[in-house]
Amino acid sequence: MATILLAGGAGYIGSHTAVELLDSGYDVIIADNFANSSPEAVRRIEKITGKNVKLYELDIKDADKLAEVFAENKIDAVIHFAGLKAVGESVEKPVMYYRNNIDTTLSLLENMSRFGVKNIIFSSSATVYGEENKVPYTEEMKRGVCTNPYGWTKVMMEQIFEDAAKADKELSVVLLRYFNPIGAHESGMIGEDPQGIPNNLMPYVSQVAVGRRECLTIFGNDYPTHDGTCTRDYIHVVDLAKGHVKAIDYILSHNGVEIFNLGTGTPYSVTEIVDTFEKVNGIKVNHVYGARRAGDLAECYANADKALKVLGWKTEKTLEDMCRDSWNWQKNNPNGYNK
Ligand code: NAD
Ligand code: WQD
Numbered sequence: 001m002a003t004i005l006l007a008g009g010a011g012y013i014g015s016h017t018a019v020e021l022l023d024s025g026y027d028v029i030i031a032d033n034f035a036n037s038s039p040e041a042v043r044r045i046e047k048i049t050g051k052n053v054k055l056y057e058l059d060i061k062d063a064d065k066l067a068e069v070f071a072e073n074k075i076d077a078v079i080h081f082a083g084l085k086a087v088g089e090s091v092e093k094p095v096m097y098y099r100n101n102i103d104t105t106l107s108l109l110e111n112m113s114r115f116g117v118k119n120i121i122f123s124s125s126a127t128v129y130g131e132e133n134k135v136p137y138t139e140e141m142k143r144g145v146c147t148n149p150y151g152w153t154k155v156m157m158e159q160i161f162e163d164a165a166k167a168d169k170e171l172s173v174v175l176l177r178y179f180n181p182i183g184a185h186e187s188g189m190i191g192e193d194p195q196g197i198p199n200n201l202m203p204y205v206s207q208v209a210v211g212r213r214e215c216l217t218i219f220g221n222d223y224p225t226h227d228g229t230c231t232r233d234y235i236h237v238v239d240l241a242k243g244h245v246k247a248i249d250y251i252l253s254h255n256g257v258e259i260f261n262l263g264t265g266t267p268y269s270v271t272e273i274v275d276t277f278e279k280v281n282g283i284k285v286n287h288v289y290g291a292r293r294a295g296d297l298a299e300c301y302a303n304a305d306k307a308l309k310v311l312g313w314k315t316e317k318t319l320e321d322m323c324r325d326s327w328n329w330q331k332n333n334p335n336g337y338n339k
Contacts, residue, residue, distance in 0.1 A: 001025045001026055001027060002026055002027070002076035002077065002248070002252060003026070003027040003028075003029065003075055003076050004021055004027070004028055004076065004077050004079060004248060005029045005030075005069065005073070005078045005079070006018055006028060006029065006030045006078075006079050006081060007031050007032075007060050007079065007080045007081060007104065008031075008032055008037075008060070008080070008081035008123075009028070009030035009032055009079070009081060010032040010037035010039065010042050010055075011037045011081055011082075012037075012181070012192040012193070012237065013081055013123065013178070013237060013240060014032075014037075014081040015041045015045055015190045016184075016185055016241035017081075017244045018030065018049075018053060019045055019185060019190070020244065021245055021248065022045070022049040022051045022053070023049060024245050026245075028051075028053050029053070029055075029056070029069065029073055029075070030053055030056070031055075031056040031057075031058055031069055031082075032056075032058075033059045035100075036194075036195060037337075038337035039057070041190055044189045044190050045190065048185065048187055048189055048190070056068075060082045060104040060107055061099070061103040061104055063106075066108070067114065067115075069111075070111045070115040071115070075115070076117070077117070077119035077120065077121065077248055077251055077252065078117060078121070079120070079121045079122075079123075079244060079248075080104070080108055080120060080121065080122045080123060083101045083123065084096070084097055084101060085150060087148050087150045087151070087199060087295070088148075088199055090148050090149040090153075091148050091149060097150055097153055098149065098152075098153060098156075101150075101153035101157065105160055108120065109164055112171075118168075118171055119171075119251045119252060120171075120172070121173075121174045121176060121244060121251060122157065122158070122161055122173065122175050123178065124158055124175045124177045124178070125151070125177055126177050126179045126180075126261070127146060127154055128143045128144065128151065128154050128158060129141060129143070129144050130144015131145055131147065131297065132144045135299045135300060136301050136303040137300075137302055137303060138261075138303045138305075138306070139177070139259040139261060143155050143158065147295035165256060165257045170255060172251050172254055172256065173256070174250065174251050174257075174259075175258070175259045175260070176243065176244070177259065177260065177261050177262065177302075178240060178262050178263075179233035179234070179235050179262065179263030179264075179301065179302050180200075180232045180233060180234045180235060180300075181234075181235055181237045181240050182201075182202040182235070182322050182326055183236040183317065183321065183322040183323075183326050184237060184329035185238060185325070185329075186238070188325075188328040188332040188333070189329075189332075190329070191325075191326070191336075192237075192329070193333070193336030197213075202234075202326050203330075204216055205273065205274060206329075206330035207330070208285050208287070209277070209281070209285050209330065209331075210334050211334075212335075214286065215286040216274070216285060216286065216287040216288075217290040218270050218271065218274070218288070218289050218290065219270075219290060219291065219293035219296060220290075220291065220292035220296070221271075221289045223298040224298055225269055225298055226269065227272075229271045230269065230298055230299070231267035231298070231299045231301065232268065232299075232301065233264055233265065233300060233301035233302050234268055234273065234322055235262060235264050235315060235322075236315065236322045236325070239264075239315040239316060239317050240262055242313065243313050246313040247260065247311060249311075250310070259306075260307045260311065261302040261303065261307060262302070262304070262313075263304050263315075264301075264302070264304065264315045265302050265305075267299060267300075267301040273319075273323070274287055276320060276323045277326070280320045281323065281327045283327070
């Protein structure tokens with residue numbers, strides 16, 4: 001069976017993808033500097049699957065150190081999750097974001113070229129559709145104008161991959177544009193563990209529910225949506241992880257660049273998320289309505305037809321599953337991986 005290198009594989013999406021790949025019979029190597037994750041996540045991946053994961057603690061930007069991973073293993077494909085992802089922080093520290101996100105990409109591509117590895121899947125984002133495109137987003141739409149440096153790193157990296165594949169006809173690239181991943185593995189052993197105050201909605205909701213934060217502020221209730229709060233395409237992280245397994249199956253037998261949206265195609269509002277979380281878990285989430293957050297779009301959701309048609313992938317989990325599993329992870333691990 002093929003061996004897959006997960007760059008940034010100890011993180012939220014990488015850890016869930018590792019479990020699905022191992023369960024599908026792939027061998028997994030993780031390289032991570034734990035900038036936003038914990039080695040405990042890797043131990044738990046092994047516990048869930050009963051399989052071993054080869055772990056390298058290193059900064060992917062360091063191309064020479066990374067070369068050791070390629071030299072010591074026969075790698076069939078790479079999945080590149082290694083990036084900084086906090087939108088607000090990227091506005092404060094743009095140079096750090098450009099340096100980390102772009103250098104990790106270049107370092108991976110250089111080593112792949114040096115060691116003859118031809119397959120890479122990249123964690124892109126719905127953010128590349130920018131402000132101009134109309135929902136639902138389809139893959140052939142032009143990349144848009146982003147509102148923050150994080151988004152621009154994704155736009156730039158998609159361009160880098162397209163140029164690299166143009167120059168090397170044997171290179172196979174899959175750009176996966178994730179929508180809003182939430183939820184956790186049903187075991188409650190791995191999940192999203194943001195450091196500091198969460199930027200994203202679901203970790204904030206769960207931390208209020210568990211008593212770590214006082215109150216959720218819902219950013220704006222005067223948007224042109226059915227209840228005035230923003231709508232998003234929330235996707236269960238296990239469905240998302242399974243999309244990576246399908247993309248690996250695909251990439252091993254195709255060349256060139258393909259882009260896939262990974263979303264459900266169904267938007268839900270912030271209020272619907274809070275209400276569903278409260279209902280399925282039987283717990284109150286204190287919340288107030290506040291001002292809009294700068295840079296937020298009223299709506300964002302996918303047309304996910306291409307992933308179904310080409311990869312045979314579609315989501316299976318419901319919003320109730322997402323809310324139940326997020327809470328199961330949070331209540332079993334109130335302080336994340338740092339017990
Ligand atoms: P995460 O922060 O949990 O995982 C990223 C991992 O990369 C972490 O383990 C971190 O330690 C590691 N990392 C970062 N820089 C590194 C470096 N220089 N060297 C080695 N390791 C490094 O984030 P996630 O939610 O799992 O996201 C994974 C990828 O998906 C990211 O590229 C992110 O931008 C992208 N993405 C995430 C979302 C989302 O909402 N979670 C949406 C769209 C795209
Ligand atoms: C969701 C909704 C907020 C927090 C971001 C990135 C995007 C992608 C996914 C990586 C919005 C509202 C949130 C809170 C709230 N990441 N909200 N109170 O902004 O859709 O997408 O993560 O690529 O690029 O921009 O996700 O979870 O931050 O917000 O009311 O305390 O929840 O306004 O409507 P977003 P989010």
